Amino acid sequence: MLNTIHLVLKIIPRKWLITLALIVMGLFSFLLLGVMSIFIAAMGGESGTDAGDITYTGEGQVMNVSPEVLKWEPTIRKHAKAFGVEPFVALMLAQMMQESGGRGSDPMQSSEGAFNTKYCKSPNCITDPDYSIWAGVQEFKHAIERAGVTSPGDMDHIKTALQAYNFGTGFFDFVNSNGGKYTKELAIKFSQEQYKKVAHTGMYHCLRPEAVPYQACYGDIVRP
Structure with missing residues (x-):
């Protein structure tokens, strides 16, 4: 051979x-x-959830959210109606898409929020999706009120509210101390500063490749 x-x-x-x-x-x-x-x-x-193609029209409509998110629309609407924010249901769907893609037992990522008083405060501690949405809707309401949102079309203030939902209420003070208006650069700077404080814990990492060059690994800098 x-x-x-x-x-x-x-x-x-x-x-x-x-x-x-x-x-x-x-x-x-x-x-x-x-x-x-x-x-x-x-x-x-x-x-993770690649939500970069989400489109919120500002007129109560949202495009390109997953079926996993859309299945929670009745639950979101139920709690939104109870707390007086039903006109913002589409925006909360976009928020859920950004936070979890509708997956898991804490689809609104409410575990670390102020309105979670039943479960621990660590990420994904909530094991009841309905409770997650109940707490998340209240967190959302607090965010849009704190940001001064006047309507579903008030995109300037909505951007601040959505970013604060993810970052925490400290982002409101940060924005007010730096011009009073949301910008992507402010979100990156806030994330960088907060990440420096918590990087040693090993609990935080960049959720998206876009954040790696900036070392903006606290929260999620990609917002609608």
């Missing part, structure tokens, strides 16, 4: 062998890149 292979190699011109080797290597590299791309996409889908 080896003799046959050696004979074939002697017969085939050297330049053809080089060309064949390059073709084989190219095919192998292409297949390897394909496998890696599939793996990375799968990992990305499991590690």
Whole structure:
């Protein structure tokens, strides 16, 4: 068998062998890149919620939220009606998409919020989705009131409210001390400063690749 292979190699011109080797290597590299791309996409889908394509119209409509989020619309509406913020249901759907993608037992990520008095204050401590939404709607109401939101179309103040929902109420004071209006740069700066204070705990990491170059790893700097 080896003799046959050696004979074939002697017969085939050297330049053809080089060309064949390059073709084989190219095919192998292409297949390897394909496998890696599939793996990375799968990992990305499991590690967080890519909500970058959410569109909130400001007129009570939201686009590009997942079925996992939409299934909670009746529950959000029930609590929103009880707390007087029903016109903002679409915005809360967008908020849930950003926070959890509608997955898990704490879809509004209310565990660390002020209105959670039943469960511990660590992330994802809440094990009852209805309670998570009940607390989250109140947290949302507090945020829009503190931000001075006047209507579902008041996007300038809504941006501050949504970011504070994620960062905590300290973001309101930070905005007021730095011009009084939300900007992406302010959100990044606040996240950077807070991350420096808690990085040693090992409990915080960048949720999205966009935050890594800034080391803005406290909370989520990607807001609607």
